[in-house]
Every structure is written in C-alpha cells, then in structure tokens.
Amino acid sequence: MPELSDDKTMGRSYRWRWHAGYLAWASVMLLFASPVFAEQYRFDRPAYLGGAELLPNWAETLSRHRSQRVQIDTCLADENLCEGRGLKSLRHILLRAVDLEPERQFSLINRYVNNRHYRRDRSHRQLSAISEEEEVFRSKWSTLLEFLRRGGDCEDYATAKYFMLRELGFPVDDLRVLVSYDRKVRGYHAVLAVKQPDDSIWFLESNGSIIKGRHRGYRYIFAVNEQSVWDHDGAKG
Amino acid sequence: MRKLICVTLALFAGAAFADANNQTVQGQSLSVKERLQVIELINIAAEKDQVANAEPLDAELLAILKKAESLEESLEESLEETPATEEAE
Numbered sequence: 001m002p003e004l005s006d007d008k009t010m011g012r013s014y015r016w017r018w019h020a021g022y023l024a025w026a027s028v029m030l031l032f033a034s035p036v037f038a039e040q041y042r043f044d045r046p047a048y049l050g051g052a053e054l055l056p057n058w059a060e061t062l063s064r065h066r067s068q069r070v071q072i073d074t075c076l077a078d079e080n081l082c083e084g085r086g087l088k089s090l091r092h093i094l095l096r097a098v099d100l101e102p103e104r105q106f107s108l109i110n111r112y113v114n115n116r117h118y119r120r121d122r123s124h125r126q127l128s129a130i131s132e133e134e135e136v137f138r139s140k141w142s143t144l145l146e147f148l149r150r151g152g153d154c155e156d157y158a159t160a161k162y163f164m165l166r167e168l169g170f171p172v173d174d175l176r177v178l179v180s181y182d183r184k185v186r187g188y189h190a191v192l193a194v195k196q197p198d199d200s201i202w203f204l205e206s207n208g209s210i211i212k213g214r215h216r217g218y219r220y221i222f223a224v225n226e227q228s229v230w231d232h233d234g235a236k237g
Numbered sequence: 238m239r240k241l242i243c244v245t246l247a248l249f250a251g252a253a254f255a256d257a258n259n260q261t262v263q264g265q266s267l268s269v270k271e272r273l274q275v276i277e278l279i280n281i282a283a284e285k286d287q288v289a290n291a292e293p294l295d296a297e298l299l300a301i302l303k304k305a306e307s308l309e310e311s312l313e314e315s316l317e318e319t320p321a322t323e324e325a326e
Contacts, residue, residue, distance in 0.1 A: 025241060054273055089305035096301045107292050111302060120282055131274050139281045155281045179281055187283035208291025222276050231272050 040214050041178065041203075043195045049222070049231040056128075057141055058224050065143040065163060072145070072167070086116075086148025094167055105168060106194065110204045113160045117151030155179070155190035157206040162192050162225070170194070176225050178203070180218035188221065 053059045075082035075091050082088045093112050097105045121140045128135045142156040144163040152160070158177045165175055174195040182189040192204040203211040220232035294302070 022241065022244065025244070049269060049272065054269075055277060057277060086309065088308040092305045092308055093301065104295075104298060107294055108298050108301060110292065111294060111298070112305060114287070115302070115306075118284060120284070128274070128277065135278060139279065153282055153284070179276075179279065182283050185283045185285065188279050188281045189283035189285070190281050205285070207285035208287045210292050221279065229273075229276075231276070 039218070039220070041193060041201050041218075041220055042199070043173075043176070043193075043201065044199075045230070045232065047223075047230040047232045049229045052224060052227055052229060054229050055224060057139075058229075061141040061143055061159070062226055064146075068143055068145045084145065084149065087145075090144075090148060090164075094164065097168055105165070106202065106204060106210055109161055109164050109168075110210055111208070113147075113157050113164070114206055114208055116147070116157075116160075118153060119151040120153050154206050158190040158192045158204070161204050165192070165194070166226075172226050176223040176230070178223040179221045180215075181221055183217045183219065189218075191215075193223065 052062060071084065071087065072090070075087045076094065079088065079091060082091055089112075093108065097108050100108065125134055127133070139153075139155060141159060142150070142152045144160050146152075147156045147160040155177065162175050162177050166172070176193045177190055178193040179188060179190045181187075189206075191206070194202045194204065196202060200213050202213075203215055205211060222232060223230040
C-alpha cells in the first residue's frame with residue numbers, strides 16, 4: 001500500500017474538520033429550529049386578553065362552581081352532611097392536605113384527580129355568545145363537583161386541580177389552567193400551571209407527572225383563571 | 238462556506254414551513270373577538286396514558302389516597318342499593 005504524501009494527509013484532515021464543523025453547526029441549528037425545543041412558560045408574559053367573563057363557557061363554569069361551593073363548605077364542616085359522589089373523599093383529601101408542604105400537596109392532589117374516570121366530552125351545538133351564531137362545541141368545562149360525579153377529560157382534570165388548590169389557599173395569581181397544543185399526541189391538552197415562589201412554573205399533568213420548569217413539546221395557546229384570560233398564540237407581545 | 242449558508246437557510250425555511258399551520262402569523266392580526274372565537278371552539282381532548290415514572294408518593298400520601306378510595310367505594314355500594322340517575326346526562 002503506497003504511503004500518503006503529506007499534502008494528501010493534510011487535505012484529508014482538513015476535509016474531515018470541515019465535515020465535523022458542518023455537522024456540529026447543523027445539529028445546533030436543528031436543535032433551535034426544532035418545534036420540540038422547550039419553550040419556557042412564564043406568568044409575566046404580556047399575553048393578557050381580558051377578564052374571565054370574555055369566555056362564556058369558562059365564566060359559566062366559574063359561576064356554577066361558586067354556587068356549588070356551599071355543598072363543599074357544608075361537607076368540610078361536617079362529614080355527615082357530605083351528599084353526592086366524591087364529596088367525602090374530597091373532604092378527606094383536603095383536610096389531610098392542608099397541613100402538608102406545597103410540593104406534597106401537589107403530588108397528592110395530582111394523583112387524586114388523575115385517578116378519576118376519564119370521559120371524553122360529547123360535541124354539542126350551541127349558540128355562541130361571542131360569534132352569536134350556532135357553533136359546534138367539543139369541549140365542556142366542568143366544576144369540581146361535576147367532575148367528581150362524572151369524571152371528565154383533560155381540561156376537567158386541570159380545572160379540578162385548580163379548584164382544589166384554591167380550596168387549600170393558593171392565591172389566584174399563582175394558578176392557571178393552561179391549554180397547549182401537544183405536538184407529541186397532536187391534540188389540544190390542558191394542564192394546571194402553578195407559579196412557584198422562585199417564579200418557575202410547575203405543570204400538574206394528567207399523566208401522573210409533575211413537570212418542573214420547561215415543558216417539552218407544548219405550544220401554549222391560552223390560559224384562564226378566575227379573573228383573566230391570556231392568549232399565548234395570537235397575541236404575541 | 239456556501240454549503241454552510243445553504244444548510245442554515247434550509248433549516249430556517251424548514252422550521253418556518255413546519256410552523257405554518259399554527260396560526261402564529263395569522264393570529265397577530267386578529268381582533269380580541271376573533272381570537273376568543275378561535276379559543277372557544279378549540280377541542281381540548283388529548284388523552285394521555287399514565288406514565289411509568291409518575292411522581293413517586295411516600296407512604297403517608299398513599300395512605301391518604303387509600304382512605305379516600307375506600308370512602309368512594311363505600312359510597313358506591315350505597316349508591317348501588319339506590320339506583321343513580323346521574324348517568325342520564
């Protein structure tokens with residue numbers, strides 16, 4: 001086998017370095033261009049759309065929950081007055097959770113809610129209060145009591161966690177039901193986002209996990225709490 | 238160098254096309270009312286299986302959940318004796 005001349009060796013080595021350079025550069029670009037690159041959710045993003053009353057379905061759910069809170073309060077005060085499916089267990093969870101540290105409260109409530117029956121919403125025709133035309137709605141938001149009675153789908157899991165943490169005294173400003181587009185399952189998904197004292201966000205997922213910090217694979221669409229609606233998709237600012 | 242620029246441009250173009258159906262660009266010109274219309278019709282229904290590495294719970298939390306479960310079961314039994322009407326939704 002003939003030996004390579006110095007020029008040929010140097011040429012080969014030079015080419016390899018260029019190839020390695022291309023590869024490294026392309027990898028970095030791919031990482032940043034990739035749609036699954038984790039986008040950090042922040043509560044201070046300027047995406048405020050308006051008050052909660054702007055979304056009639058959500059506002060009605062809040063209103064129903066307010067009227068149903070009498071049942072929850074009565075049950076919390078006296079176990080014998082817990083009427084309805086799920087109320088006794090809810091009472092037990094809330095009373096035992098109240099003395100736990102926040103992280104353990106999240107774990108307990110996340111698991112309690114996730115263990116409940118998954119039930120997909122039926123689509124229904126309804127007059128939209130926004131467009132004032134009859135539209136096909138596919139998502140129906142449930143109150144905590146409605147969810148305990150019948151189960152629900154992902155937005156109901158997130159909403160139930162929201163109402164339970166509110167019962168435990170978490171401030172409204174630290175909680176949001178966050179709707180995202182999940183690129184992995186190719187569908188819209190809701191999670192409860194909780195702001196921590198260090199401003200990081202924890203996501204209480206319906207699959208049993210609690211994601212602390214960045215959430216991979218989500219494109220944030222909108223968020224709601226008792227007071228406000230935030231638009232993360234159309235109103236970038 | 239030309240190759241490097243081509244690769245970079247191709248990557249950015251690819252990312253832009255991949256993102257073309259997410260309404261980001263279109264959304265910026267929508268009014269509040271139009272955005273609300275879009276939002277209220279979103280079908281939030283992604284179902285996720287429980288992950289194997291779910292948050293581990295300690296014995297105390299597991300005991301609380303077990304007790305809650307037993308309270309549910311005792312209620313279910315009493316409901317079976319008196320037929321429920323809730324499923325008629």
